[in-house]
Amino acid sequence: MASLRAYRRFVVVCWRFLPLVWSYARDRRRFLLIGGRRSVSTERQRRRAERLVENLLTLGPTFIKLGQILSTRPDVLPPVYVEELTQLQDRVPPADWADARRVLEAEVGPVGEAFDDFDTDAISGASLGQVYTATYEGERVAVKVRRPDIEALVEADLRAIQWLLPVLLLFVDDARAFSLRNVADEFSTTLRQEMDYSREATMLAEIRANFVDDPAVVIPEVYEERSGERVLTMRYVPGTKISDTAELERHDIDRHAVAETLERTYLQMIVTDGVFHADPHPGNLAVQDDGTIVFYDFGMSGRVDAEVQDHIVDFYVAVANQNIEAILDTLIEMGTLSPDADRATMAEVMELAIADARGEDVEQYRVQQIVSKVEDTMYEFPLRLPPNLALVLRVATVVEGVCLTLDPDFDFVSVATDYLGEQGYYERGARELLAETGDQLAASARSTMRLAPTLERALDRIDRDDFYVEAAVEDSTGALDALAKRLVTGLLFGAGAVSTGLLYADAAEAAALAVGAGTLVVGLLCWRSFRRRRSRAAAGLAAGRGER
Incomplete structure (x- = not known):
């Protein structure tokens, strides 16, 4: 039965994507098998991207999530597609209460016994779950319930994607094929993780513990005794949607201060703590009347290892200093930029990005525009992005977009620079530089001490006519080999x-x-x-x- 459903989904998916695949194939070969590349305007690419978004929405939960993952992968799709997919909203009508009740009671028991009161009208609906409000032990809570029977649909879709992948690989180059396989492998893992509310509860609790003493941030508490793999019960924390600037103004909330708090919070998550909320779109962020920021929905979250954290710090420092070469070196070390890319071209791209973002005010330049320019070039120099690094890049751009909505003059880099200075990252960098310089001086001193006796022995051998030099000639172009062949054939x-x-x-x-x-x-x-x-x-x- 599962296989039959997967076959059915495979046919539907192929039917939906066939026109786009056909167009892409003709872009590479005008007559499919022969002919040169077709020139595709940005406007045509945008229309195709819009059609792709419509198809993903029509195909349902799995493909909505796939679109969200692809929006973090500029190494797979052109920038126009990435831009359209970033706007993909995971909002669908909730399932019937009767079906959702079956899932809820299978996890926590009868609703009347598990909760003091339960509102059966969902306050939000997403592709994988929906949220209700209830009362538990006198506290108002939000109850997130996995969508009924979603598991079978997701498994069928994942199998259909697995069958479709070899077909798609026929129409792309080798570099893109490598990235697509990478995305397919990561997607199934990511989707299953997001469906597991037990994991979300763990990540939420860990991030909450990192901000428990921060009065400017609220992360809801989890009620573990009323949670499970398919149900997550949290404290209900209301607030104004962070992008509703008119309502924030009505409550006399300092929008610049909110933007700064938001950026500092994410910098702490990514650079200091190494675990972060990875879906910061306005629907998952709210502001209370005192300016406190509330975070919702930790289904999409990630971790950053210490090495990547160091690279991110180096990147921000290089951007703050407008050091183009250091920016390129950091991007290569992070795996974001191919070592084979033309550094001169990339340097021009980065210089233009900074100049464009800076505008008339020399101090104003924005990471989002820099990253966007890099992503444009990344598509021309395809590479594999580590999955969590792709999430970090997406988080940086989305967070800056939210900050600019709050305050159009917000300087993302200036705040990041101040934060890194307060946390001692510049001092650490200076100490490391001094230590490295000291090591180099010590090594140079040792080499100098060894040089004198070595040079004296070489001069003694020259005096004794006992000094020989062996030289190896590298013939990478094959010129010497060709010359030898000509001599032999000429003699013959x-x-x-x-x-x-x-x-x-x-x-x-x-x-x-x-x-x-x-x-x-x-x-x-x-x-x-x-x-x-x-x-x-x-x-x-x-x-x-x-x-x-």
Whole structure:
């Protein structure tokens, strides 16, 4: 039955995506098998991206989540597609209460016994779950319930995607194929993690513990005795949607202060704590009347290891100092930029990004625009992004978008620079630099001490005529090999020509004919080697003129 459902979904998915795949194939080969690439305007790409979003919404929960994952992968899709997918909203009508009740009672028991009171009208509905309000032990709580029978649909869709992947790989280049396999492997893991509310409860509790003493941040408490794999019960914390600037103004809330708190909170999560809330769109962020920020929905969350944290700090420091070379080095170390990318081109991109973001005020430049420019170039130099790093990049851009909604003049980098300075990251960097410089000086001193006796021994050997030098010649272009072949064929041609003349003079016509034929073949090979060399030189000269 599961296989039959998967086959059905596979047919539906193929039908939905066939026009887009056909268009993409024709972009690469105008007549599918032959012909050059077609030039596709940005407007046409945008229309295709919009159609892709519509198809993902029609196909349901699994593909909505797939679109959200793809929105973090500029190494897979062009920037226009990434931009459209970023706007993909995970909001669908809730399931019938009768069906949701079955799931709820299977996890926590009869509703009347588990809760003092329960409102059967869902306050929000998403592709994987829906949220209700209830009363538990006198406290108002939010109860998140997994959508009924979602497991079978997700498993069928994941199987259909697994079958579809080899077909998609036929229409993409090798680099994109590598990234697509990577995304497919990560997606199934990520989706199953988000469906597991036990994991969400664990991540939520860990992040909450990191901010328990911070009065500017509220993360709801989890009621473990009323939670499970398919149900999550949390304290209900109301607030104004963070993007509702008119309502924030009505409550006389300092929007700049809220934006700064939001950025500092995420910097602490990512750079200091190593565990972060990864879905900061306005629907998951609220503001209380005193300016406190409330975080909802920790289904999408991630971890950052210490090495990546160090690279992120280096990136922010390089951006703050407008050090283009340091930015490129950091991006390469992070795996965000291919080491084979043209550094000169990338430097120009980064300089333009900073200049464009800076505007008239020299101090104003924004990480989002820098990352966007890098992502544009990343698509031209495809690579594999570590999944959590992709989430970090997406979080940085979405958070900055929210901050700019709160305060159009908000300086993201300035706040990040202040935070890193307060946490001692600049001092740590200075200490590391001093330590590294000290090590280099010590090594140089040791080398200098060893140099004198070594040089003295070498001079003694020269005096005794006992000094030899061995040299290895590298012939990466094959020039020496080609020269040797020409010498050999030239000698054979000369010897053959002389032998042919002597045999003909001696009236040995048959032997002269055979040797002459062989000599002619050797002569043609020798002539061809010189012709090939001249052709390559001419091609190189033409290419050089074209570049100029």
